[in-house]
Amino acid sequence: MFSVGARGVRRVVRSMVAATTTSTPRTATGVSAAAEVIKMDVSQPQSLKKALSVPNKLLMGPGPVNIPLRVHNAMMKPMLGHLHPEFTEIMDEVKEGLRYIFQTKANVVCCVSGTGHAGMEATMCNLIEPNDVILIAQNGIWGERAADMAHRHDGDVRVIEKPAGDVFSLHDLDSALSQHKPAILFMVQGESSTGALQPLEGVGSLCRKHGTLLAVDTVASLGGVPFYMDAWEIDVVYTGSQKVISAPPSMAPMAFNDRAMAKVHARKTPIRSFYTDITWLANYWGCDGLPRKYHHTGPVSSVYALREALSMMCEEGLESLWSRHRSCAQKLYDGLADLGLQLFVDDPAKRTPTVTTICVPNGVDWTKVTKYFMSKYRVEISGGLGPSAGKVWRVGLMGYNCTPENVDKVLSIMKEALANVSKLKSNL
């Protein structure tokens, strides 16, 4: 029996170490039912005694977005074991839905059981071996984060930069690939910190010419703009469940094609992370043709939600989704122009319809406007992030929230807010 004193515990928990009490009817077979009551050092918090209360907001920032009732309802479905056949069938359906939205026939299509950042980390940790050259095309916060992660994985990190709001041309990329000869090129399709949309057509071909793998972050763009993993010769892609997909944040869908998997299989050093090890994930998601092994406990309810969100996307169809995002964004641009507001990304071709960055006019305190939206209407629009902090508002038009009605609402509140903020200002 343990005799070392445990400071702070007033009395020893005898039930932990021996079932010696005599008050239970059948002590021979089991655990004591009469363990001593122990005084707790930490008591129940008052805050958990009140009911959970969550306000209803319209989330028109860069994500997460509001969730359709059908997706919410999916999470009410009964729990299943993470390897039950009914659950692995749902995982298979998710996989098929992801193949559709990624436009890929790749074998390895799965999810990391975490939010978008976990997808970025899985990309870095599976692809990079120490001293691999990785080229990061950085034009906002996501490139910065990717560079941070790549450093942590001992990559030889090279960064090419464009000013916030700008994107890389094929010429820029060809030069950089020639110069750095990277094993991996990392790009962001929808740079939600700046509102920029990186064209990707042709980049895959360039990468193949240079023997480079192409990894693309589509967290803020996928489903809202065209994306063709196979046709564009993209080797690794990931996204997040809480943007256009319109499920709760919790899953990072991703795909590795055969070129990417060949690099993984040829590694000389272990993949640092077991949790995001793509070979284990591929097995758990039934992508490797082998019987599923227990890797981790999949987030069952989140997978249900993702399945329903993908089902809704499939019903609508990608062409319709892209067109809806384009037309709502156009409506927003038009309305903002009518209000005399400028967009942060000048060139219309370089804007992602999913996140619109609006220049804060001189003399306006941007925080007063976002507070007006929230306090009077419970509508979220966001300030800038990283290179755009303090310079812009960000309005998201993604998935379930991307509707003409929501555009009208944002425009009408913006008009009122600007008038109100100016009034406030003139009162000062």
Added chain:
Amino acid sequence: MFSVGARGVRRVVRSMVAATTTSTPRTATGVSAAAEVIKMDVSQPQSLKKALSVPNKLLMGPGPVNIPLRVHNAMMKPMLGHLHPEFTEIMDEVKEGLRYIFQTKANVVCCVSGTGHAGMEATMCNLIEPNDVILIAQNGIWGERAADMAHRHDGDVRVIEKPAGDVFSLHDLDSALSQHKPAILFMVQGESSTGALQPLEGVGSLCRKHGTLLAVDTVASLGGVPFYMDAWEIDVVYTGSQKVISAPPSMAPMAFNDRAMAKVHARKTPIRSFYTDITWLANYWGCDGLPRKYHHTGPVSSVYALREALSMMCEEGLESLWSRHRSCAQKLYDGLADLGLQLFVDDPAKRTPTVTTICVPNGVDWTKVTKYFMSKYRVEISGGLGPSAGKVWRVGLMGYNCTPENVDKVLSIMKEALANVSKLKSNL
């Protein structure tokens, strides 16, 4: 404009690279609303056209467990932004609930946004620097997994072993600590692959004597058996949301005390993972006294669910929870003895009430019994895992599912199944 051909795309997506169409009313300001329709290479899967259907099962395996309606309902609450004040208040409430169930006043109490394995990985990746000696007390699959992860993080991994079903004594640990002088000792409180319960009282004092940090996995035990992080001088602990807590799998609650954080802050090498970097997580969870920065998008609905599950645990109280688990386990032991079944863990003091391992009698095909449970009653009990594979059934009594009624149900089906399986056998 991009001119490199993209194989497989029948027509170029002009809307991606320039808004030059003339059919939209206001081409000057924005994105074309009349992009060409493109033929998809991958069409919508048939499987997502059918309604999501999930059978109702009683999950009496080692987790996940069924979820109370109140916890399900929490996930129906509206989405919030991951840094909205109403959401960070809910995170604070979760933190207080975790302090209660961990019995700690540590500052750094938070969740990794992933399932239990992510907690194990966060432990390894934050604590281990290359060549740090880590001692793993291995008596089942969790020790094996921990050793795997520790290797990936370049730890100098030393393993002490006990046979499946056995646990480590203070004497065992004192000897091993003297011999290996590890920076970290890793232990598992409830070894769900074997049903063993590791006593922890006194281990912390030993570790302090040897200058070792003590990290404990409580995924399969926390809430079902006494645990006192502070009083037992445990430096790092993590658990999973889908066991006794009875929320969906998705969150790995964890706590790092000041000793553990001192090691983290003294690191000379970067923490490999950004996603599970405890310094970032501590900030996002409001544990470091600094304003919250954007680390990652927290899984909002999962946090709601965890909050409600913790609230229910606080209402019941830990003493009552522990006692309920003890008495239900005792009832199960008694009933199994009446059926003539032996437990895999002989010594009652070494059994975790949360997962009971039952020896498969000679001549019985264990799979026939689990299939009988599932096909006739939609009740899950599991086979063994790792060292217990093929040798045992595992019955979970955790949280919401830990009731006398469920024990009765398992016992009555077991009786029927054994009779039936024997009948089947005698028919052969």
